[in-house]
Amino acid sequence: MNEPLNTNKKYYERFDAYSRFLHILVITSFISLALTGMIIKFSGTGLFQTISKMMGGYAVTGFIHRVAAVVTFIYFFLHIGYLFRKKRKKGVSFTSLLKGENSLVPNKNDLKELIATMKWFVGKGSRPLYGRWTYWEKFDYWAVFWGVAVIGSSGLILWFPEFFTNLGLPGTFINIATIIHSDEALLAVGFIFSYHFFNTHFRPDKFPMDTVIFTGKVSLDEIKEDRPREYETIMQDPELQKKLGDPPPVFLSRAARIFGFTALTTGIILIILIIYSMIFLYQ
Amino acid sequence: MKKFVLAQFIFFVSVISIVAQSKDDKVCLDCHGDKTLTTTRNGKQVSLFINGKSFAGSIHEEISCTGCHSDIDPNNLPHSEKLSKVNCATCHETPVQHYERSLHAEALKKGLTLAPTCVSCHSKHEILSSKNLNSRTYVMNIPALCGQCHKEGTQVSGMVNPEERKVLSDYSESIHGEGLFKRGLIVTAVCTSCHTSHDILPHTNPASTINRNNIAKTCTQCHRQIEQVHTKVIRGSLWEKQPNKIPVCIDCHAPHKVRKVFYDDSFPDDKCMKCHGQKELTKIVNGKPVSLYVNYDQFKNSAHTNNPCIKCHTNISNSKNPVCLNSGKVDCSICHTTQVDDYNISLHGQKHYQGDKTAPYCIDCHTSHNVQSKKNITSPTFARNVPELCGKCHREGKNIATALDESKLGIVANYRESIHGKGLLQSGLLVTATCVNCHSSHRELPKKDPRSTVNPNNIATTCAQCHLGVYEEFKNSIHSPDVTKTNQKLPVCNDCHRSHEINRVDLSDFRTQIINQCGKCHEKVSETYFDTFHGKVSKLGSVRAARCYDCHGAHNILPASNPKSKLSHNNIIETCQKCHPNSNRKFVGYLTHATHHNRDKYPYLFYTFWAMVLLLVGTFSFFGIHTIMWFTKSLMEKKKHKIEKKKAVEISQTIENDDERVD
Numbered sequence: 001m002n003e004p005l006n007t008n009k010k011y012y013e014r015f016d017a018y019s020r021f022l023h024i025l026v027i028t029s030f031i032s033l034a035l036t037g038m039i040i041k042f043s044g045t046g047l048f049q050t051i052s053k054m055m056g057g058y059a060v061t062g063f064i065h066r067v068a069a070v071v072t073f074i075y076f077f078l079h080i081g082y083l084f085r086k087k088r089k090k091g092v093s094f095t096s097l098l099k100g101e102n103s104l105v106p107n108k109n110d111l112k113e114l115i116a117t118m119k120w121f122v123g124k125g126s127r128p129l130y131g132r133w134t135y136w137e138k139f140d141y142w143a144v145f146w147g148v149a150v151i152g153s154s155g156l157i158l159w160f161p162e163f164f165t166n167l168g169l170p171g172t173f174i175n176i177a178t179i180i181h182s183d184e185a186l187l188a189v190g191f192i193f194s195y196h197f198f199n200t201h202f203r204p205d206k207f208p209m210d211t212v213i214f215t216g217k218v219s220l221d222e223i224k225e226d227r228p229r230e231y232e233t234i235m236q237d238p239e240l241q242k243k244l245g246d247p248p249p250v251f252l253s254r255a256a257r258i259f260g261f262t263a264l265t266t267g268i269i270l271i272i273l274i275i276y277s278m279i280f281l282y283q
Numbered sequence: 284m285k286k287f288v289l290a291q292f293i294f295f296v297s298v299i300s301i302v303a304q305s306k307d308d309k310v311c312l313d314c315h316g317d318k319t320l321t322t323t324r325n326g327k328q329v330s331l332f333i334n335g336k337s338f339a340g341s342i343h344e345e346i347s348c349t350g351c352h353s354d355i356d357p358n359n360l361p362h363s364e365k366l367s368k369v370n371c372a373t374c375h376e377t378p379v380q381h382y383e384r385s386l387h388a389e390a391l392k393k394g395l396t397l398a399p400t401c402v403s404c405h406s407k408h409e410i411l412s413s414k415n416l417n418s419r420t421y422v423m424n425i426p427a428l429c430g431q432c433h434k435e436g437t438q439v440s441g442m443v444n445p446e447e448r449k450v451l452s453d454y455s456e457s458i459h460g461e462g463l464f465k466r467g468l469i470v471t472a473v474c475t476s477c478h479t480s481h482d483i484l485p486h487t488n489p490a491s492t493i494n495r496n497n498i499a500k501t502c503t504q505c506h507r508q509i510e511q512v513h514t515k516v517i518r519g520s521l522w523e524k525q526p527n528k529i530p531v532c533i534d535c536h537a538p539h540k541v542r543k544v545f546y547d548d549s550f551p552d553d554k555c556m557k558c559h560g561q562k563e564l565t566k567i568v569n570g571k572p573v574s575l576y577v578n579y580d581q582f583k584n585s586a587h588t589n590n591p592c593i594k595c596h597t598n599i600s601n602s603k604n605p606v607c608l609n610s611g612k613v614d615c616s617i618c619h620t621t622q623v624d625d626y627n628i629s630l631h632g633q634k635h636y637q638g639d640k641t642a643p644y645c646i647d648c649h650t651s652h653n654v655q656s657k658k659n660i661t662s663p664t665f666a667r668n669v670p671e672l673c674g675k676c677h678r679e680g681k682n683i684a685t686a687l688d689e690s691k692l693g694i695v696a697n698y699r700e701s702i703h704g705k706g707l708l709q710s711g712l713l714v715t716a717t718c719v720n721c722h723s724s725h726r727e728l729p730k731k732d733p734r735s736t737v738n739p740n741n742i743a744t745t746c747a748q749c750h751l752g753v754y755e756e757f758k759n760s761i762h763s764p765d766v767t768k769t770n771q772k773l774p775v776c777n778d779c780h781r782s783h784e785i786n787r788v789d790l791s792d793f794r795t796q797i798i799n800q801c802g803k804c805h806e807k808v809s810e811t812y813f814d815t816f817h818g819k820v821s822k823l824g825s826v827r828a829a830r831c832y833d834c835h836g837a838h839n840i841l842p843a844s845n846p847k848s849k850l851s852h853n854n855i856i857e858t859c860q861k862c863h864p865n866s867n868r869k870f871v872g873y874l875t876h877a878t879h880h881n882r883d884k885y886p887y888l889f890y891t892f893w894a895m896v897l898l899l900v901g902t903f904s905f906f907g908i909h910t911i912m913w914f915t916k917s918l919m920e921k922k923k924h925k926i927e928k929k930k931a932v933e934i935s936q937t938i939e940n941d942d943e944r945v946d
Contacts, residue, residue: 039823041822044822047823052824057824121915161863162864171869171874174876175815176891179888180895186900187898203914204914204917204918
């Protein structure tokens with residue numbers, strides 16, 4: 001934790017309450033889906049059979065999986081609605097919204113930063129002056145978009161096979177949907193519980209975790225060090241300086257840490273179980 | 284020899300003289316042809332009329348009156364009023380001799396007026412040949428003739444044993460009586476065929492045709508080839524050589540249909556019970572006393588209540604002392620031939636004759652004197668008691684169960700928990716299969732034996748005794764040896780249902796196990812089953828998820844190409860609808876045994892899978908490298924920071940130290 005040494009130092013609101021709430025939905029539903037989904041993917045291994053039993057059997061895990069799927073669809077559409085409201089509030093066109101500094105749409109600069117980062121990794125340049133969204137953060141964001149679309153649609157086919165085949169979908173597509181659903185989920189779970197965790201929480205300058213997604217606030221010092229370009233933008237824009245304020249209350253920080261560590265631990269355990277099953281037990 | 288020649292000479296002379304005298308009969312009828320001719324005897328008026336016509340039709344027509352009434356001198360008439368009795372023996376020597384020693388003559392000598400004489404049966408002057416249809420002694424009329432005295436309700440019937448009172452009506456219902464009366468078969472046995480006409484003796488008399496030792500001879504008069512028909516009972520020549528070893532005809536074929544007399548006059552049970560009724564009666568076998576006590580009351584309540592001791596203990600003889608000395612083991616095959624034949628084939632029998640003391644003999648299951656019908660609830664062979672009975676030896680911890688084969692452990696305990704055992708022991712369903720229904724009661728053999736009822740080749744027929752409907756389905760299925768000709772082993776009932784642990788098919792245990800059962804042979808198909816949803820949730824313990832037989836059928840399994848198959852084009856939608864009510868033509872295209880490892884069979888799945896793998900490997904590789912590089916770089920940066928910090932501290936410290944020196 002990068003606790004501010006000087007309490008007088010200002011904190012910047014990186015995430016609004018709505019987005020933080022959505023991320024909590026993402027975390028809870030994603031972990032639920034991952035656990036209950038892996039149970040069926042690795043149903044042949046005694047380990048996941050035991051977990052299934054502990055949770056009350058396949059009927060319970062199946063139910064949890066579907067409920068979490070519904071939550072996923074809900075946050076997905078809530079976020080789309082959030083984008084629309086933001087656009088209306090700002091009174092700008094979609095193009096300018098997507099092209100702005102605050103946009104998560106990848107652009108040429110991200111490619112430049114990616115190359116520059118690589119150079120920095122090998123000691124042939126200095127650390128890039130990252131802005132509000134780094135390229136890996138954008139990747140994370142679009143990974144969710146892509147994941148929800150792919151896993152969600154294939155999941156719906158598996159959930160309502162009779163309905164979709166009635167519409168003319170060949171029966172083999174259920175088999176294909178199974179493969180896509182399962183392997184895409186493996187990708188999502190594998191990515192989030194390893195790279196996302198590292199990129200965001202475990203990299204040495206953030207270790208053991210970054211609570212900004214729960215508290216919403218990050219110290220100006222940290223922004224200055226981590227995202228110099230954003231720091232510049234804030235310093236130049238009085239509008240953005242309105243988002244500067246006090247550090248997050250202690251209880252929120254504490255709650256954020258408790259929830260965050262729980263989620264991280266669960267994720268780590270899951271990824272260990274998956275790797276273990278894939279290497280030693282899965283046929 | 285001389286005597287015989289003399290008797291013949293006398294016979295000839297007398298016949299010639301009788302024939303010569305026949306012309307004189309008219310003289311007799313001059314008086315006796317008058318219907319009013321009477322005389323008074325013992326105060327009663329007796330007619331002396333003789334019907335000349337009927338006499339003329341009688342077999343004695345050729346013999347004149349004086350042929351029988353030899354004390355009349357035709358030249359000196361009228362004859363004296365009191366004539367001596369006609370002696371039939373003059374001509375009919377042998378029959379009369381026989382009659383003289385017969386039951387009838389004995390009775391007459393005792394003064395019983397009911398006892399018949401010659402005329403009682405043959406009449407006086409109207410005597411007809413026994414071949415004459417009108418004769419009272421014609422074969423068709425014999426039962427009526429004897430019945431005059433021996434039918435129910437007569438004075439005679441009141442004097443005989445109660446069992447013998449109904450002989451005539453019993454006879455008329457017997458196969459002999461039916462043959463005679465209903466079919467008019469005159470070769471059928473009538474009273475005289477067995478009892479003889481004149482030599483009628485009680486069966487206790489060794490000379491009697493119906494004596495135990497003679498009865499076979501009597502019956503074989505007609506039933507010539509009976510030895511061939513009864514080979515099992517008679518065993519070739521035993522009947523002649525050792526008639527005491529085997530039952531005689533009437534032991535099985537009651538003479539007058541229901542009569543039950545078993546010659547207990549010769550060896551009545553109480554003779555046996557005099558000794559064997561004593562509880563302390565023992566004999567020494569291998570140095571150990573063995574009780575010879577027989578509980579007669581118990582015996583009389585047994586299934587053998589109508590059998591006298593001697594019927595089973597055949598080897599008893601008056602010449603021995605005691606009569607039963609060394610009479611040996613009872614041979615149950617005397618009556619229960621089939622059962623004993625089966626037993627001799629069975630493993631029990633084989634072991635028993637090899638001298639294995641643990642192998643059971645008849646009485647070990649049926650008991651000796653307390654033998655009960657298997658329908659009797661107290662009988663050890665009563666359906667509900669059978670598991671206990673067999674369990675006496677075949678239970679865990681008992682010698683047999685563990686000695687033979689370890690896989691046989693717990694058969695009784697497993698049976699009790701099986702659907703058959705629960706049906707029998709908990710629900711009291713007596714039609715439920717017990718040990719003997721599958722293994723047979725007397726001919727149980729190890730399943731390896733091709734004759735065994737539990738041999739894989741026979742097990743389906745064995746189960747079909749009760750589960751006929753299932754058997755009929757199975758017989759036409761792909762698993763039936765009638766349908767599939769193969770060298771590989773085809774499954775039979777107990778491959779899926781097990782033998783002693785047989786379960787209810789709708790319970791989870793069965794549904795969970797069946798996949799492994801089918802998978803024993805259909806290894807690859809069952810592997811791919813687990814790659815799809817049904818198999819996956821099954822592995823997680825779902826009972827509802829479709830099992831092999833939910834789609835393929837259980838006993839009526841047929842290849843999908845067969846129109847009758849549950850998976851045929853016409854039936855498959857309906858089959859899926861059992862669980863998926865909205866199943867449709869496209870829906871059934873789902874590949875329930877799909878695998879993405881087979882490129883030729885499932886190219887779509889194969890390429891989808893590898894595309895996904897590529898995506899995964901690509902993403903993970905890129906970020907893997909990215910992360911490792913980032914991690915090392917960050918660590919280096921941190922180290923650098925630390926060193927810089929340390930330097931900064933050292934510098935500030937030296938400055939401080941310099942300041943101190945200044946001070």
